Amino acid sequence: DIAEVVLIAMIGESLEAITFARTHRELERFLELRPRRVRVRRGDEQVELPVESLAIGDIVVVRPGERIAVDGAVLAGRSAVDESTLTGESMPADKAEGDAVYAGTLNQFGALEIRTDAVGDATTLGQVIRIVATAQRDKARVERIADRLARWFLPFVLVCAAGTFAATNRLALSQAIWPALDRWNWMPTLAVLVVACPCALVLATPAAMMAAVAWLARRGVLIKGGAAVERLATVRRIAFDKTGTLTTGKLVLGECLPLGDRTPDEILRAAAAAEQTSEHLIARVLVAAAKERGAKLPAVGEFEALPGAGVAVRLLDGPAANVVVGNRRLMCDREIELPDEVEELVARLEAAGQTPLLVAIDGKLAGAIGVRDAVRPEAASVLAELRAMGIDEIVLLTGDRPRTTAEIARQLGIERWQAELRPDEKAQWLAGWRAERGAGRPSDEAAVAMVGDGVNDAPALARADVGLAIAGAGSDLAAEAGDLVLMGDPLASLPATLRLARETVRVIRQNIVLFAFFVNLLGIALTAWIMPTWSQAWLRRAPVAAAIFHQCGSLLVLVNSMRLVWFDRWQASWFGRIESLLARGCARFGRQFEPLVRAGEALWWWRWLLLRAAVLLAVVAYLAQIVVFVGPDEVAVVRRFGRFRAALGPGPHLRLPPPWDTIVKERPARVRTIEVGLQSTRSAEAGAKQAIEWNTPHGARRSDDEAIALTGDQSLVEVGAAVQYRIDDVRAWHFAARDPQNLLQVAAQSVVREVLAERPLLNSGAKGSREPAEILTTGRAELEHEIGRRLQAELDRLGCGVRLLDDGVCLVDVHPPLAVVDAFRDVSRAFKERERRKNEADAFLRDRVIKAGGLAAWRELVRDEGELTDERWARLQADLAGEAAGELAAAQAAAHEQQELAAGDAASFLEVQASHAANPQLTEWRMLYETLSAALAGKRKMIFDARTGRRRHLFLGSQPAPPSPAIPIIASPAAEEED
Numbered sequence: 001d002i003a004e005v006v007l008i009a010m011i012g013e014s015l016e017a018i019t020f021a022r023t024h025r026e027l028e029r030f031l032e033l034r035p036r037r038v039r040v041r042r043g044d045e046q047v048e049l050p051v052e053s054l055a056i057g058d059i060v061v062v063r064p065g066e067r068i069a070v071d072g073a074v075l076a077g078r079s080a081v082d083e084s085t086l087t088g089e090s091m092p093a094d095k096a097e098g099d100a101v102y103a104g105t106l107n108q109f110g111a112l113e114i115r116t117d118a119v120g121d122a123t124t125l126g127q128v129i130r131i132v133a134t135a136q137r138d139k140a141r142v143e144r145i146a147d148r149l150a151r152w153f154l155p156f157v158l159v160c161a162a163g164t165f166a167a168t169n170r171l172a173l174s175q176a177i178w179p180a181l182d183r184w185n186w187m188p189t190l191a192v193l194v195v196a197c198p199c200a201l202v203l204a205t206p207a208a209m210m211a212a213v214a215w216l217a218r219r220g221v222l223i224k225g226g227a228a229v230e231r232l233a234t235v236r237r238i239a240f241d242k243t244g245t246l247t248t249g250k251l252v253l254g255e256c257l258p259l260g261d262r263t264p265d266e267i268l269r270a271a272a273a274a275e276q277t278s279e280h281l282i283a284r285v286l287v288a289a290a291k292e293r294g295a296k297l298p299a300v301g302e303f304e305a306l307p308g309a310g311v312a313v314r315l316l317d318g319p320a321a322n323v324v325v326g327n328r329r330l331m332c333d334r335e336i337e338l339p340d341e342v343e344e345l346v347a348r349l350e351a352a353g354q355t356p357l358l359v360a361i362d363g364k365l366a367g368a369i370g371v372r373d374a375v376r377p378e379a380a381s382v383l384a385e386l387r388a389m390g391i392d393e394i395v396l397l398t399g400d401r402p403r404t405t406a407e408i409a410r411q412l413g414i415e416r417w418q419a420e421l422r423p424d425e426k427a428q429w430l431a432g433w434r435a436e437r438g439a440g441r442p443s444d445e446a447a448v449a450m451v452g453d454g455v456n457d458a459p460a461l462a463r464a465d466v467g468l469a470i471a472g473a474g475s476d477l478a479a480e481a482g483d484l485v486l487m488g489d490p491l492a493s494l495p496a497t498l499r500l501a502r503e504t505v506r507v508i509r510q511n512i513v514l515f516a517f518f519v520n521l522l523g524i525a526l527t528a529w530i531m532p533t534w535s536q537a538w539l540r541r542a543p544v545a546a547a548i549f550h551q552c553g554s555l556l557v558l559v560n561s562m563r564l565v566w567f568d569r570w571q572a573s574w575f576g577r578i579e580s581l582l583a584r585g586c587a588r589f590g591r592q593f594e595p596l597v598r599a600g601e602a603l604w605w606w607r608w609l610l611l612r613a614a615v616l617l618a619v620v621a622y623l624a625q626i627v628v629f630v631g632p633d634e635v636a637v638v639r640r641f642g643r644f645r646a647a648l649g650p651g652p653h654l655r656l657p658p659p660w661d662t663i664v665k666e667r668p669a670r671v672r673t674i675e676v677g678l679q680s681t682r683s684a685e686a687g688a689k690q691a692i693e694w695n696t697p698h699g700a701r702r703s704d705d706e707a708i709a710l711t712g713d714q715s716l717v718e719v720g721a722a723v724q725y726r727i728d729d730v731r732a733w734h735f736a737a738r739d740p741q742n743l744l745q746v747a748a749q750s751v752v753r754e755v756l757a758e759r760p761l762l763n764s765g766a767k768g769s770r771e772p773a774e775i776l777t778t779g780r781a782e783l784e785h786e787i788g789r790r791l792q793a794e795l796d797r798l799g800c801g802v803r804l805l806d807d808g809v810c811l812v813d814v815h816p817p818l819a820v821v822d823a824f825r826d827v828s829r830a831f832k833e834r835e836r837r838k839n840e841a842d843a844f845l846r847d848r849v850i851k852a853g854g855l856a857a858w859r860e861l862v863r864d865e866g867e868l869t870d871e872r873w874a875r876l877q878a879d880l881a882g883e884a885a886g887e888l889a890a891a892q893a894a895a896h897e898q899q900e901l902a903a904g905d906a907a908s909f910l911e912v913q914a915s916h917a918a919n920p921q922l923t924e925w926r927m928l929y930e931t932l933s934a935a936l937a938g939k940r941k942m943i944f945d946a947r948t949g950r951r952r953h954l955f956l957g958s959q960p961a962p963p964s965p966a967i968p969i970i971a972s973p974a975a976e977e978e979d
Contacts, residue, residue, distance in 0.1 A: 237449070238391055239397050243453075526549065718816065
């Protein structure tokens with residue numbers, strides 16, 4: 001990830017540097033350097049020398065169309081010199097002997113011989129370049145948005161990583177000896193570092209800036225650095241140059257004001273005819289205007305060009321013979337009378353921002369013609385659009401005449417303007433304007449921009465927060481001084497450039513806040529804090545999930561930045577409209593809190609005083625910790641670098657402030673409570689139903705891990721106990737264990753389980769056993785006492801400095817686990833049924849023994865609580881009386897009868913056996929008939945006669961059974977027939 005961040009940063013900076021290098025190469029196409037070699041007069045010859053070899057006093061010869069390389073005075077020659085690059089004056093300046101000329105200006109027509117007064121950096125142009133360099137050096141470096149926010153990013157990430165490491169390894173950190181490195185839980189911390197890797201932050205600015213540069217380049221706007229775009233987004237005031245910026249820099253015909261009975265077309269035709277062979281700029285304007293009006297220009301006979309003054313010609317055709325066109329000085333030189341109306345005409349033209357030209361025909365003044373600089377057609381609409389975009393103030397700065405400047409300002413609706421400003425004065429005025437508007441305001445609101453095109457604008461362009469140079473011939477220094485260069489149709493692209501700059505900054509902030517910060521923070525929360533809690537598998541995958549989340553953030557930065565490529569089309573799309581609606585809604589919502597924002601701004605400007613006050617209060621609060629007040633029921637433990645120093649009683653004390661001394665106050669007399677098997681020992685809310693059965697709601701909530709215990713009879717029981725105690729020794733309480741509260745909790749839980757394990761929940765009924773539900777009912781008080789005794793002994797052994805209250809152990813809730821309550825009830829009912837039946841059997845036994853054996857038998861039976869054995873029964877027979885004696889005699893008679901019957905049966909069997917031996921057939925026949933008699937006695941009988949051919953039946957009714965067996969009577973066939 002570190003290598004990835006470095007690679008992305010290098011790529012972003014390289015792309016930005018390549019783009020800006022291309023910008024500078026594009027600017028070189030517009031650079032027109034000062035002449036490197038000049039012609040110097042040496043006697044009667046002209047020698048071409050390097051500019052660096054010139055000396056003060058050398059005579060330099062400048063031909064028409066060449067730039068002047070030195071500052072000096074004209075010694076010979078007359079010409080018109082274009083000084084717009086220095087002064088902003090749209091009209092060429094007429095130069096004659098004795099007039100001053102300046103390096104960097106353009107000689108238009110006549111040849112000039114100039115005495116050198118200043119060379120190189122000493123010239124006016126050199127001073128302007130020096131002013132530009134000083135302004136650029138003194139311009140405060142604007143901190144990039146990403147750099148400003150990155151100061152907080154790294155500390156935040158490190159804090160999150162450290163906090164995550166401490167939270168996930170708190171148990172290991174609490175140990176006296178830290179485990180090996182491979183035993184630490186590194187995965188959540190690694191996830192924090194992976195997801196917070198600042199790739200999105202590194203990409204936020206270059207990605208948006210590259211998209212903005214691509215959009216600007218397609219529209220002819222070149223930028224020198226990304227910081228210029230960020231500064232441009234904060235601009236709320238703009239200063240404009242006039243010539244070449246708000247105007248085209250090209251002369252056009254103004255008004256034609258005739259005198260006498262002359263007409264405007266006649267005046268224009270005469271002037272154009274006089275100027276048609278001249279190369280002067282004004283001459284070209286006059287000729288082009290006359291031809292547009294369809295005027296036919298007569299031929300010129302004699303032509304005399306007077307550089308710096310005008311022309312005088314003699315026409316061959318037409319009514320006019322001699323025509324003079326020029327300034328007032330030329331008219332005076334030609335001795336042409338100037339009537340009083342001339343002053344009114346000249347004042348009228350100058351008031352309209354036009355340069356007046358006097359026209360004389362045949363020695364008499366015929367009228368005046370005005371020439372002016374044309375305002376750019378789009379200038380008014382551009383300024384109106386800028387005002388609609390929130391530009392608070394627009395000013396006009398120029399070196400032109402006040403009347404011309406005022407007229408241009410009136411046409412464009414500019415209320416504030418300054419005229420006749422030299423280059424250095426423009427820069428000074430702009431600096432004063434910034435200071436005037438910047439006092440008491442945030443730097444963003446004080447940001448100003450300068451728009452200019454000439455050398456005279458270069459210092460102001462360098463002094464402004466953002467300089468916007470208009471590209472063109474002679475604008476080389478201005479282009480170098482500016483931060484942005486507007487080419488093509490410069491003013492038309494200015495509002496779109498400003499909108500793009502604001503949108504670029506907004507996208508950069510979205511990239512940083514939403515994707516670099518918010519998405520990374522969300523990724524930290526998900527991958528490092530939430531996902532590892534799901535399972536061990538997710539814990540191991542945390543860095544992988546963090547890497548995926550991190551790449552998603554970087555991808556979102558690139559996608560969001562690509563919106564700037566189709567910036568002008570984005571607003572027309574559905575997404576752009578939704579975004580605009582949301583932006584307007586947020587702006588409307590933000591205006592509701594504008595008073596709070598203004599109050600915050602006021603506090604911001606008092607921030608240093610407030611900061612000093614806060615620091616002072618912090619120091620006072622820190623030193624105030626020297627005095628420690630201990631309450632009447634408190635004891636303060638003093639730790640010095642973690643080691644016990646003293647125990648302070650009630651009252652004020654002087655101690656060292658943190659981190660030297662740490663004061664911990666305790667109230668030893670306060671009764672404290674720990675809970676075993678409960679989350680809270682507080683009763684249910686007032687009026688709530690308390691526990692009356694095992695399965696009803698309880699006032700205290702159980703903690704299942706602690707509540708379940710095993711009794712002596714291997715039964716499970718849920719127990720909830722509360723232990724009340726006081727701190728007996730404050731020093732032992734704080735220094736015997738790292739966490740005395742937890743130690744006391746564990747000790748109480750251990751003792752409760754130990755005591756419960758020694759006692760059965762239910763008794764099996766064996767001899768010497770306890771009551772069946774001793775733990776649940778009758779044995780609870782004894783159980784609480786035993787737990788308290790053992791727990792106090794254990795705490796004394798551990799040296800915790802704790803003293804339990806008398807009867808401080810309370811079994812709040814003891815019952816079988818709710819899951820087995822039904823089964824436990826069945827067992828309980830079985831025990832009860834067993835006891836009931838046992839009691840009933842015992843009572844029946846005692847009753848029968850008393851009835852059967854009498855008092856003596858009862859006494860023998862209850863003696864030694866023995867049972868009625870055969871041996872005891874033999875001893876009791878002699879003493880039996882009553883019902884027992886009668887039953888005994890009846891039993892003896894029955895026994896004698898049975899014995900006699902058995903003896904008779906045995907003798908009868910022997911007789912039958914003997915008879916059978918003597919006469920078997922007869923014996924068997926007799927036995928058969930006896931058996932049949934016994935079997936058929938009392939039964940219905942049917943007799944068949946086998947000797948007859950037909951079937952006849954004889955039904956005999958049943959007869960009462962005789963007292964002794966008898967042989968039945970069988971009828972003969974003869975008797976049957978008789979019947």
